[in-house]
Amino acid sequence: MNWLLTGAMVAGLLIAPAASPATWTVEAPGGGPAATVRLDEHGSPSVSVSRDGATVLDPSPLGLTTEQADLTTGLSLTGRSSRIVVEKYATTAGKRLKRMSVMKESRFRLTRGDSRLDLVVRAARDGVAYRYELPGAGAVVGEASAFAVPGGSTAWLAGHRRDYENPFIRYADVPAAEYQMPALFRAGRDYLLLAESALDGSYTGPRLVHDQSTYKIALWDARVPYTGGLVTPWRVMITGDLATVTESTLVDDLAPGSRIADPSWVRPGKVLWSWLAGGRPVQQSLERQKEFVDYAAQHGWPYVLVDAGWYDDPVTGERAWTDRTAEFTWIPQLVDYGRARGVGVMTWLRFSDFDSPDERVQRFGLLRQWGVKGVKLDFIDSEAQERLRWYDETLRDLADNRLMVNFHGSTVPKGINRTWPHVMTMEGVHGAEKSSNLTTSHLAALPYTRNQIGSMDYTPMAFQRGSRPTSDAHELALSVLFESGLQNLAGSLDAYRARPEAERFLDQVPAIWDETRLLSGTPAEHTVMARRSGDRWFIGAGVSGAARTLQVPAGFLRGRWLVEVTVDGAGGLVRQAHVVRGGPLAVQVAAEGGFAAIACRWRPGLTTCAR
Structure with missing residues (x-):
């Protein structure tokens, strides 16, 4: 398509945005992170994220460019609405099968002349997300979305590949390159995971292009046509302590509901x-x-x-x-x-x-x-x-x-x-x-x-x-x-x-779970994870590096429990039985080692969790 200015576009260019910056805050119901949306004096939108008063994401640009209009600047707010979104649903796989999500949603209607861009922002206890909605037909030719991660943040990133098969590496100083989502950062006391939800054939895939502290969304296709309106995928920012981020199901919570009426034939x-x-x-x-x-x-x-x-x-x-x-x-x-x-x-x-x-x-x-x-x-x-x-x-x-x-x-x-x-x-x-x-x-x-x-x-x-x-x-x-x-x-x-x-x-x-808990861990160093199936817990632990003693928190096990731990022994795998009641369980693991355990409620005479 030729880059010609239509009458509507000319009108849009001549319309001045608000004379002074304006900000709006979208806060999660019941506490959690908050998103601050800002429209500056040039009519350029941005979003930042904070949690308990601490910055998790610095002001980061928003907007789309289409063949019809540049919707990254010169915008005016012409409408805003809010609602609470509550959903209960079940899955066939994942960290837990039964889910409930509660989110605050704010919709910002932004216009430039006859062109309109709706910015939809949601905030939940474990993160925030946004997406764009466009009416009519056209083609997206660029996305301004970027993530301004606070300086000095530690990063765990994998270089971008079309099949997502690169290793994750820890960086204190991230080199300029292209990276894949998800991407994990530690910003101050909080962790931040950048991800995407609800990508389908109406849009195109992303990658992160890093320059200094900013990670810009680059699209797979240079031109993304749409008819009958466009709803883009969610740009997701999961944040909190490491357990909150690891256990979060926000990516699933934002996705459309099941398109299969009866999934009873699906058996993991x-x-x-x-x-x-x-x-x-x-x-x-x-x-x-x-x-x-x-x-x-x-x-x-x-x-x-x-x-x-x-x-x-x-x-x-x-x-x-x-x-x-x-x-x-x-x-x-x-x-x-x-x-x-x-x-x-x-x-x-x-x-x-x-x-x-x-x-x-x-x-x-x-x-x-x-x-x-x-x-x-x-x-x-x-x-x-x-x-x-x-x-x-x-x-x-x-x-x-x-x-x-x-x-x-x-x-x-x-x-x-x-x-x-x-x-x-x-x-x-x-x-x-x-x-x-x-x-x-x-x-x-x-x-x-x-x-x-x-x-x-x-x-x-x-x-x-x-x-x-x-x-x-x-x-x-x-x-x-x-x-x-x-x-x-x-x-x-x-x-x-x-x-x-x-x-x-x-x-x-x-292979399926009713509950998942991170008991302890540091990315790229060690993980101790507990997952519940029915009335039993399964615990897995893995370390990178030297042999050590892991102090495994057991407070989530109420009452007295038998824990069968399988570890590396001198002649192969060996199983040890422990009875625990609240206090931590100390497990010696080998270099590059770990353990696998099953926990079941103890009763007199019980010697094994096997059924």
């Missing part, structure tokens, strides 16, 4: 995943896959996942879904074998084989006909508007066929599980598949960064890999530390069998 759980136990040859062998089904059945694990290679053409070697796939695959036989033993089968798929409506209708329908429970879609590698629209359409088609999904080579969760409950997990992480450059400091940053915003398919338990940075007990603890609606466990059968205490713990640990 542990998945026996064989890729790191043998790669493509194991995926191409029905007999080897039956061995994994047998192990899952023996241990009560509900699923196995057959990964890349199962539908490579045995004649031509072509690595794509063809018209012959249904003829030569043995997946239906494996599904029948698993069904007879109470184990569901999931399959890996190439995104490119399901990128048209006809392919999805036919091929997802065939998978459902076979009895496949879910799919792992890989190599998506984009947040362009066109690819985000593919997510929207694919999620609908998967739901129509009652197929759960794990996205790999993907974006990260941005409230997607609330809107589409069959999204069980997503990769978007520098995970266990990496054969090098994995560090325990990266792992100790993930609960506060990537995994904070939603289920994460890190694929733990690769005990057989000598390159992993964790001790056995630390690796076992990842089943609790890392939340994932489908927890794809990556060990070989021999590695599990060589570690009976790991088997014992993994047979009991669930």
Whole structure:
């Protein structure tokens, strides 16, 4: 489109904004952070965030530029309204299944001539967020949104990649570069997590461009068309002490409600995943896959996942879904074998084989006909508007066929599980598949960064890999530390069998939770996390660096409890039993180590939490 000034735009340029700056405050109901919206003497909007009188975010620019108007300056406030937003909802995965959110919302109607921009700001006890709304049709060509993090803040950041698979690194002095969201900072006594919610095919993906202390939103697409109005994703600022930030569900709270009326067919759980136990040859062998089904059945694990290679053409070697796939695959036989033993089968798929409506209708329908429970879609590698629209359409088609999904080579969760409950997990992480450059400091940053915003398919338990940075007990603890609606466990059968205490713990640990608490931690240094399932608590701990004694707060356990702790011993994993009542529990952990524990209410004669 040519950059021509229409009559409306000329009028807009000639209209003067308010002569003096004006500010408005949006405060969370019942206490918490406050957002201050300011319109300066030039009509340029900004937002800052404070908590208990301390600045968390300095004044940061707002606004959009469209092909029709520059809505970053010359604006006037022509209307303002406020309301309280209260929502109760349930999820199929995450830190807790039952949620309630209470937020104060203020809408600011900003105009420039005939052009209008609504700024919607929400404040909750655990953070603030804003988004933009535009009427009519047009195209966004720029976003002024930026985050002015207070100087001297410590940062935990990952460099931007299209698949979000870079490690998180701690910075005292952040170099100029592009970074991904989520991004974590410590500003004074408070933590600040920058994130996004409700991204879909109506908009485009972001990255953070750092310059000095400002982190500016850069958009994937240079031009983002819209018709029938535009509602952008939420720019989210979660803030508070480290426990408040880590336990927050604000990203989900801001997302649209479920688009599936009856998600009763969505059943999270542990998945026996064989890729790191043998790669493509194991995926191409029905007999080897039956061995994994047998192990899952023996241990009560509900699923196995057959990964890349199962539908490579045995004649031509072509690595794509063809018209012959249904003829030569043995997946239906494996599904029948698993069904007879109470184990569901999931399959890996190439995104490119399901990128048209006809392919999805036919091929997802065939998978459902076979009895496949879910799919792992890989190599998506984009947040362009066109690819985000593919997510929207694919999620609908998967739901129509009652197929759960794990996205790999993907974006990260941005409230997607609330809107589409069959999204069980997503990769978007520098995970266990990496054969090098994995560090325990990266792992100790993930609960506060990537995994904070939603289920994460890190694929733990690769005990057989000598390159992993964790001790056995630390690796076992990842089943609790890392939340994932489908927890794809990556060990070989021999590695599990060589570690009976790991088997014992993994047979009991669930993949969904009623409650999550951060007991202690420092990003990139250590984490102690407790998650409740029913009447039992599961505790995971992992450290980066030297051996030490962890003092584990146990005040959340009311009364007397039996705590079974699995730690590294001289000859392998060992289990210790403790009876605690309120006071801290001291646990000695190895270098790069940790522990995994189960807590159940004590009664006379009780010696184990196992059921």
